[in-house]
Each structure stands twice: as structure tokens, then as C-alpha cells.
Amino acid sequence: MKKLILSMALIGATTLAFGQKKVVRSAEKNFKSGDLKEALTDIEAATADPETGSDPETYFIKAQIETKMFGSDSSNTKQNYEIGKAALSTFMKSFEMGGSDKSSGIGEDIWEEDITGVPDNLRPYSINTLKNTSFDKAIERYNEGDQEMAYYFFDLAGDIAPEDTTIHYNAGFLANDLEMYEEAKKHFNLLLNVDEYNKLNTYYFMVQILSGAESNPEGAYDMVMAAREDYPEDKILAEYEIQLLLQLNKMDEAMASIQEALKNDPNNAAILLRSGYLKEKSGDMEGALADYKKSVEADPEFYDGNFYTGALMLDRAREVLAELNSLSDEEWEKRSEAMGKEADGYYRDAIPYFTKALEIRPDNTDVMEVLFQVHTRLKNEAEADKYNKKLIELKGPNWMEGGM
Template identity: 85%
Template sequence: MKKLILSMALIGATTLAFGQKKVVKSASKNYKKGDLEVALSEINAATQDPETSEDPETYFIKAQIETKMFGSDSTNTAQNFEIGKSAYETFMKSFEMAGSNKEDGIGEDIWEEDVVGVPDNLRPYSINTLKNTSFDKAIERYNEDDLEMAYHFFDLAGDIAPQDTTIHYNAGFLANDLGMYEEAKKHFNMLLEVDDYNKLNTYYFLVQILSGQDENPEGAYDMVMAAREDYPGDKILAEYEIQLLLQLNKMDEAMASIQNALKNDPNNASILLRSGYLKEKSGDMEGALEDYKKSVEADPEFYDGNFYTGALMLDRAREILAELNALPDDEWEEKSESMGKAADDYYEQAIPYFTKALEIQPDNTDVMEVLFQVHTRLKNEAKAEEYNKKLIELKGPNWIEG
């Protein structure tokens, strides 16, 4: 009797297992027919049953259903994205359950290549179909200026294809543009792992994020030095190196880098400016002024070069006047005319540089105020009044009190 009961129990278990396998087959059939909601409901039931929940094929079919649902929805909303994300997770679960082998069995089916443009019934609805579909959705969202969703669809495609440089560059670029800097670094760092890829722009982005948003000049400097190993002749990286050395207060190293950079690029206005800055910091005012002037000669439209040149000339003028005012009365009487003229000469020389700076940035009220003060000092009343009127227009009648 016990044997009969056991046999009946075995028959019942076999029937139940067979019933669940029928559900999986039905889900597969409905998926192929396009009855996706029914197919998903059936396959979800199968994933909850002990007999079919341990079979990687169950999850492979579920992922195919989700991928087809993902692709058939053209709204490309956050809700649609979640379906795609679920499909990716389901594919990966099936892949891991099957032994994570792309060359055999379910793993081979999961990673089957998807050829874009073939008839729908010939697409494998593999994880690569999911990747291509997500990429297409990213492009569609980008074209509609929905940059955030475009990023998320690129990100999903990138999770599937870590070596796809187009996907990761687009994802990193958008994330950076959206202020999603951790996400941007994720994708740019993945690009650095790809052999034979031109990483120069990727390095630029990472240096800017590290030095700017992350406020991590040490990390940015390390990134620049890694980049310079790959691109030793790049002039922008040379500028970044100098700028970061200055931020890190490594003045001797910065000057050595500047001198080396100027050997290769003697007319680089930005590097000439930094050379002048270092010389000014070290007390070499004549050398600083010479380099500032050279930066303007190299690029007359260089705002910083014009501003720094004019500013150093004003500093020299003020130093002369401060020295004059510190003299005893008898010496002051003797030297006031010559020293006053020397100061005025610097004021005069500064005017064209500040005038050019204002031409480059015509709404810069700080420069207008400097020009007002200089012309007032030199008794150029008409020019002083010209800047006074501009400042009243931009800052109000009481600008001089502010």
C-alpha cells in the first residue's frame, strides 16, 4: 500500500512538472504570436514554480518577451526604460544560471548577434537585440531633446556592450552635459579600457571633471600625467599639467613644465600667461610683464593676456606712488615730478590693454571701472565721463559707492 501511495505521489509530481513546462511552452508560443502580456503573465508564473524556476531557459524566454515589449513601445519613457532594464537583468540571470558561457547552449542564444534591419521574425531577440533597441531609443530621445532619457537608454546599451566606444562616449558626453558627473566618469573610464581607441577627448573630459566638479587637483594631475604618456606631444595636456601644478602650488615643477612647453610651442598665449604669472609670484616683475605682453602678441584677442598686462602695469604705477608718498618731505619735493611721471607712464601704457579687454568682453563692468579710474587719474575727463555713463546705465547712478 505504501508503495502504491509513493507511486501516486510520483505521478502527481511528474504531472505538475509537466504542467509547468506546458506553461513555459505556452508562454513561448504566445511570445512568438505577439500576445506579449499573456506570455509575460505565463512566464512569470513559471518563474515562481520550483520545477521551472531553476531552468535558465525560463528566464531566457522571459527576457525575450520583455525585450519585445521594450521594442514595441515607441513612447520611450521612463516606464518603457524600466522594461528594458528588467530584460537586461533577466538575460543576465539566465546567463549566470546557464554557466556564463557565451559559446554554448543558452549562453550562446542569449548573446546571439542581432542584425539591424532584418525582418522582425528573423531577429533573435537576444541581449544584443536589447542593446540595439536601447541605442535606437537613445538616438530618438536625443533628437527630441530629452537628454536625460537619452542618457539612460545609452547607459543600458553600454551595460551590455562595455567595448562599444560610440555608446560609452555618447553616454559620458550626455552625463557630463547633464551634470551627472559620477555617471560621466563611469563611461569615460570604460573608454580608457578599450585598446586602440583614441582616448584624447576622454582624458580632457576626465581632467575637467576631476579638477572642477570633484575639486580633486591631485587626481586630475595624475590623469593628465597618464594621458601625457599616451599623447606626449599634445599641447592642451601640457597646459593642463601647468595649470594643475600651479593649483597644487608646485611652482618649481610648474616652471620646468612651462619652459619645456614653450620650447615646443613658443607662441602659446596661455602658457606665456602662466609663465608671466609664475614670474610675478617669484618677484620678477619685469620678466612677468614681458611674458604677459608676449601672450597678447601671440593672441591679440586673448582677454586674460590683455587684462593681466594692464593690471601689472597698474600695480607698478601704484608701487611707484606708494614709494613716493613714503619719502620724507624734502625727497618728495625733489622726486615727485619724475616719479609721478613714471607712474603716469604705466597708467598710459595700461589703457590700450584694458580697452582691448573691454572690447573682448564689452559688458565687463570691472574693466569699465578700471578705465574710469585710470582716465580720471590722467585727467582725461571726456573718456572718464564716457565710462561713467556706461556704468550708470549698467549699474545705476550710485555705482561708484558700491
């Protein structure tokens, strides 16, 4: 009797196991015929069974079903993206259960290459099919102007292919544009670890994120120095280095970097401007003015160069007038005419630079106010009236009350 009971138990277990395998075969059949909802119901029942649920093949079939569901939905919404994420998770579960070996067993099937454009029935519905489908969805969303979903689909594809530089550059670029800076750094850092990849633009993005959005000049400076090891001749990186040294108040190091940069690029307007700025900070006003003027000679359309040159000339004029006002009455009588002419000379010399600055940025009311003040000082009534009218038009009749 015991043997009979045992035999019947074994028959029952065999029948149950056979039944669950039949469910797996049903899931495969429904997957191939396109009845994906029924296929998913079948395979979920199989994953819940102790025997078929311990077989990595079961999860591989489930991942294939989810991948096909992901691709067949052209809505490309966040909900559709979540199906793709679920498929990736299922693929990875199957891969781990099968020993995490891409070169043999279930791992070989999971990572089978996918060639886009082949008939649907010839696609392997592997993890690479999921990657390619997600990439296509990202492009579709980007072309439709949906940057956020384009990012998420690129991100999903990138989780599968950490070595794919095109995917990660696109994802990082979009994340940065969306002000998703942590996500942008994730993708850009992956790019920085890819050998033989041209990382220059990636370094630019990382420096901008660290120095701007994250207000981390120390981190940005470290990134610039790493970038300069890879690209020692790059002029933009040289400018970043100087800018960050100034921000970190490392004046001596900044000046050394400026002098080195100017040896290689003597007509770089931005570096000449920074050289002038450092000289101005150190009290070398003549040297500063000379460098500011050189920056404009190097690039006449350089707004900052024109503005800084004009501003320093105004400062010199104000210094002359301040000195004049500090004199005794007797000294003032002796020197007022000469010193007044000297100050007016600086004001006149500043006009062309501010005029050019306004030409470059024609709606800049701050520059208009400066030109109004200077022309008023020099009794150029027609010019002063011209700027007054522009300011009334842009800021209203009481623009002077805003503080000059």
C-alpha cells in the first residue's frame, strides 16, 4: 500500500510538472502568434510554480514577451517605458539564474545580436532587441519634440549598452538640457571611461555642470585638469582653467596659466581680458587697460572687451575727479582746469567702446545709461537726448528714478 501511495504521489508530481511545462509551451505559442496578453498570463503562472519558476528559460521567455509588448506599443509614453524597464529586469533575472555567462547557455540567447530591419519572425527578441527598440523610440520622441521621454528611452538603451557612446552622449545631452544634472553626469561619466572615445565635448559639459548648476568650482577645476591631460592644446580648456582659478581666488596660478596660454594663443580675446582683469586687481591699471584694448583689437565684436575697456576708462576719470575734489581750495584753483580736461579725455575715449558694446547688445539699457551720463558730462546734448529718448521708450519716463 505504501508503494502504491508513493507511486501515485510521483504520478501526481509528474503530472503537475508536465502541466506547468505545458503552460510554458502555451506562452511560447501565444508569443509567436502575437497574443501577448495571453502569453504574459501563461508565463506569469509558470514563474509562480516552484519547478518552472526556478528555470531561467521561463524568465527568458517572459522577457521576450515583455520586449514584444514594449515594441508593439507605439504610444511611447511613460507607461510604455515602464514595460521596457520590466523587460530589462526580467532579462537580467534570467541571466543571473543562468550563471551570468554571455558566451554559453541561456546567456548566449539573452545577448544574441539583433539586426534591425529583418522580418519580425526572424528577430531574436533578445536584450539587444530591447536596446534597439528603445533607441528607436528615443529618436521618435526626440523628433516629436518630447525631450523628456526621449531621454528615458535613451537611458533604458544605455542601461543595456554601457559601452555605446552614441546612446550615452544623446542621453547626457538631453538630461543636461532638461536640467537633470545627476542623470547627465551618469551618462557623461560612462563616456569618460570609454577608451579611444573623443571626450572633449563631454569634458565641456561636465565642467559647465560642476561650475554652474552645482556651484562646485573645486570639482570643476579638477575636471578641467583631468581634461587638459588628455587635450593639452585645447584653447577652451585653457580658458576654463583660468576662469576657475580666478573663481577660486588663486591669482598667482591664474596669471601663470594666462601667460602660458598667451604664448600659444596671443590673440585670444577672452584670455587677454582675464589678463587685464588680474592686472587691474593687482593695481596695474596701465597694464590692465592695455590688455583690455588688445582683447578688442583681437576681436572687435567682443562685448566684454569693449565694456571692460570703457569701464576702466570711466574709473580713471572718476579717480582724477575724486583727487581734484580732495584738494585744498588753493590747489583746486591751480589744477582744476588741467585735471578736468584729463578726466574729460578719459570720458571721450570711453565713448567708442561703450557705443560698440551697445551695437553688439542693442537692448542693453545699462550701457545706454552710461552713454547718457558720459554725453551729459561732456555737454554732447544731441547724443545725450538720443539715449534719453531710447531709455524712456524702454524703461518709461521715470527711468532716472530707478537709480543711476
